[in-house]
Amino acid sequence: DAGVTQSPTHLIKTRGQQVTLRCSPKSGHDTVSWYQQALGQGPQFIFQYYEEEERQRGNFPDRFSGHQFPNYSSELNVNALLLGDSALYLCASSSGGGSSYNEQFFGPGTRLTVL
Amino acid sequence: GDSVTQMEGPVTLSEEAFLTINCTYTATGYPSLFWYVQYPGEGLQLLLKATKADDKGSNKGFEATYRKETTSFHLEKGSVQVSDSAVYFCALNIDGGYQKVTFGIGTKLQVIP
Numbered sequence: 236d237a238g239v240t241q242s243p244t245h246l247i248k249t250r251g252q253q254v255t256l257r258c259s260p261k262s263g264h265d266t267v268s269w270y271q272q273a274l275g276q277g278p279q280f281i282f283q284y285y286e287e288e289e290r291q292r293g294n295f296p297d298r299f300s301g302h303q304f305p306n307y308s309s310e311l312n313v314n315a316l317l318l319g320d321s322a323l324y325l326c327a328s329s330s331g332g333g334s335s336y337n338e339q340f341f342g343p344g345t346r347l348t349v350l
Numbered sequence: 351g352d353s354v355t356q357m358e359g360p361v362t363l364s365e366e367a368f369l370t371i372n373c374t375y376t377a378t379g380y381p382s383l384f385w386y387v388q389y390p391g392e393g394l395q396l397l398l399k400a401t402k403a404d405d406k407g408s409n410k411g412f413e414a415t416y417r418k419e420t421t422s423f424h425l426e427k428g429s430v431q432v433s434d435s436a437v438y439f440c441a442l443n444i445d446g447g448y449q450k451v452t453f454g455i456g457t458k459l460q461v462i463p
Contacts, residue, residue, distance in 0.1 A: 239393070268450075277354075277439050277453030278394070291450050325394065339451065341394040 237262070239328050239342035247348045248316050256311040256345045260328030266290075267309040268339060269301060270325040278325055284309050313347075321349045352377045354454035356440045362460045363430055371425040371457045373414075373440035381442040383407075383416050383423040384451070388437045397425075397438070430461045 240259045248254050260267050266285045270278035280293035284303035303309045307328075313320055323346050327339040356373040363369060375381065385397040385407070398407030403418035412427045423440060440454040 270453075275455075277441075277455050278451075280450045280452070283450065293450065327394075338396055343391075343393045 239326055239340050241324075241326050241342040241345050243345060244343070245346045245348075247350060249350050250316055250318060252316050252349075253312065253314045254316060254347060256313075256324050256326075256347070258309045258311070258326030258328075258342060260307050260309070260326075261340050264328035264330045264340070265307050266329045266331065266337075267303060267307065268327045268329075269309070269311045270327065271295070272323040272325055272344070274322070281311070316349045318349050321347060323347075352381070352442060352444065352452045354440050354442055354452055356438075356454035356457055358455065359437075359458040360460055361457060362462065365432055365461055365463050366429045367461075369425070369427040369430045369434075369459070371438055371440075371459070373423045373425065373454060375421050375423065375440075375442050377421075377442055377444060379444045381444050383414070384441040384443070385412070385414055385423070385425050386439040386441055386453070388439065388456070390436070394439070430459070432461045432463055435459055435461045 242257045268283040269281040272278040281295050282292040283290045287303045298314045300312045323344040325344045326342045329337045329339045331337045353376045382401045384399045386394045387397045398409040400407040400416035406415045414425045437456045437458045439456045441451050443451045
């Protein structure tokens, strides 16, 4: 059983460009969350998707947007890239989507470098 | 807002030494508390959790007790191994919060033979 997978592994972009990161959740999971982990920092919650809708959002600007597909996979889009967007982007999946906590399983991340 | 404060590393210990990584939290509501571990080149993994006051989470020889009176969740292990070298994150989640997890800054542990 494959765990959470993310693509690409690494990505280099320049300021002002747009980027799309992809995530496939663990089998049986229907909820996907995205986190940004800057170098030397803890992950910060960006948003969560369940039933193809954004369920909750952290303190990130509208340049960060996402999508969830019927097969539960998800994309994270970042527009007008800034140098400060350079980070490891983590995807986490879980089941249930309800109010009770279900363990999240994290992918290995996508390392984004903005030059 | 909700936040987690943990001791900054790096922490360097000899094999078989005792480990403590301090973690305190601030939360509106009644959080669940977690320790996650990130081994080199791997994704975050849940190490242990506690969902109510005085609960003790444990896994792989690691333990942490949910102390509501001191708002703390310190991670301990009696005898560390080289394979425990990793970054450890203290984190919290508010019940009913749709799994939005708030992480601390992370503490890098290096265990030397």
